[in-house]
Amino acid sequence: MNNFEFFNPVKIIFGNGQIAKLNDELKGFQTIMVTYGSGSIKRNGVYEKVMAQLHDKMVIEFGGIEPNPKYETLIKAVEVGRERGVEFILAVGGGSVIDGTKFIAAAIPFHDGEPWNIVSKGIKVEESIPMGTVLTLPATGSEMNSGAVISRAATQEKYAFGSPVLFPKFSILDPTFTYSLPSNQVANGVVDAFAHILEQYLTYPTNSPIQDRFSESILKTLIDVGPKTIAQSDDYDLRANFMWSCTMALNGLISTGVPTDWATHMIGHELTAFFGLDHGVTLAIIYPALLSEMAEDKRAKLMQYGSRVWGLADNELVPANIIRITEDFFRSLGIKTRLSEHGIGFNNVKPIVERFASRGWRLGENRNIASDMVERILKRASEPYS
């Protein structure tokens, strides 16, 4: 096991009706900015439930945070927040709203040049406006971590950033708030959480059996409840277990003491930045291709994954077979796993390869994925599924 630090002070308030505790959690804060997305919370009743809890507060609404939240949008909330002296920001939504809110929370007190520097230059965030979340879309785990991913439309860039001061103070997770989600968003959430676990698990062994088994626990649960909760949106236990899976998949716990990969996410972010593909979709495209290219590096863990997670017998434990089963799981959720199926040819992705080449980044747990390997992965991802 590698040395590690683990710290996660987010208070999780989980279950049906727990929104009733929101007012208590906001004690001491008067001027609250409420952030949300396209307005689905106004159609499914969540907005009313949140506002009822804010009856004694000065509320400033900031809606319209888009999927893959954009700097251009968020900077407007930063201006409003500064002008109005916002004391607390409540994100009501999924990972995009929460990530965007983390940026707003960090940028309001940031006065060291343009706030985009936080994201693009990786400037350490030392101070932020306190925030909390009401989760409506299980997927990213942002409700229980201190990271975020922000895009800039003007430059087609998408970057991750984070800071220990950006943990939400609390997150309210009510599975019933997810009943009205479109099934494709739920499917994307299953893939996102699944990929988060693989990024922290499918590397090389470090004799960390608790972490391995925890990862396998969440993977097995997603395989079991994922397809069912897509099909049956109002089954409470299915939604609850899906929701808790997504949160546990990226809260720092399963990465303690083990190497992490994250190459699939880095490449996937570029597919979103260039072509606007949903985040979960980019992971479903890149992961099978990356595993195929990196199968030798990942051989030991790939075998463990095939055996323990998919229950494969010894004679079925062949990398290509294990990878195909993973890709077919994504496809069984209704997600296309090849670039060609999204109308993107190999020629279209060359700017991504060039971008990695010019950055000189080396990705993956062994830092051996340079732009030539990115090219091979994208080439493979652009081949037709057969």
Add this chain to the structure above:
Amino acid sequence: MNNFEFFNPVKIIFGNGQIAKLNDELKGFQTIMVTYGSGSIKRNGVYEKVMAQLHDKMVIEFGGIEPNPKYETLIKAVEVGRERGVEFILAVGGGSVIDGTKFIAAAIPFHDGEPWNIVSKGIKVEESIPMGTVLTLPATGSEMNSGAVISRAATQEKYAFGSPVLFPKFSILDPTFTYSLPSNQVANGVVDAFAHILEQYLTYPTNSPIQDRFSESILKTLIDVGPKTIAQSDDYDLRANFMWSCTMALNGLISTGVPTDWATHMIGHELTAFFGLDHGVTLAIIYPALLSEMAEDKRAKLMQYGSRVWGLADNELVPANIIRITEDFFRSLGIKTRLSEHGIGFNNVKPIVERFASRGWRLGENRNIASDMVERILKRASEPYS
């Protein structure tokens, strides 16, 4: 899944050499009380490593906290702490030192009568002196939770108490600090952690697959590494995995959304209070007897435990068999599992039954273990092993 809240802000600093970070964690505190036990830390080098990190502090030492820490001892530290204006308390030791330190931390600012009231009357602790830990004996999980168990010699009482203000600010877990532990203490630690998991897992199903699988993950790891780390005290990975197992076994994570039992602990505490048996030993005595008496209530989870944790085939999934395997696991660690083996007869434990009868407590996940059932459990535990 049941509704739940989860909050655990303890910063875990894990690994070989991490004591080097202690000084940084104490930034801003000047007057530090260092608590420890019988002085083993002075023989194994841990004391020097800790003190080297406190070179710029005013240090007040309070050693001599005994196993099953006693109010009579701790109250002396409370007096010293008040007199000297202690700002931070650093517990260097195992669960007893950490539990005792939590009491000291709560009692110093407590002025609502005798501090024993905190424990005996369950008075809510709203304020405490901040504390941190350097763990030397993996077992209780106290390094990452907000609870403690305190005894009073004069009245032969042993009670649990807790408060969210009693989470350690940080805990430093260096597996090498455990190399010099006597093997029986390690064996007790394995049983203690194992029992902690069973208390939160072996109840009745609530469709909480993540929590179940996490519990099974830690149980399987303890079954694997427990006997090995007892036999081979200086294998780093074995000790690291044992240490992390103990911490994860009682930090609130696996009890999210599920019922909990704790009857074995409640009865075991009485065996310690009356006869001075080691905590881990009391659990190894009571658990098999309790499971035998409660096998019908726990049938579904007992079967799941036998199948998933012990890998039993369908025809082996008989409660008596599963319970025997559990008892034999404890015995394989060198721990005697019957009262008679400790020279205690059924007649000796009658005061315990009377105490439960006079309290009128009803224990267990179904609150159906009254004093008559406690008597049956103790009767069974007093029968010879054969």
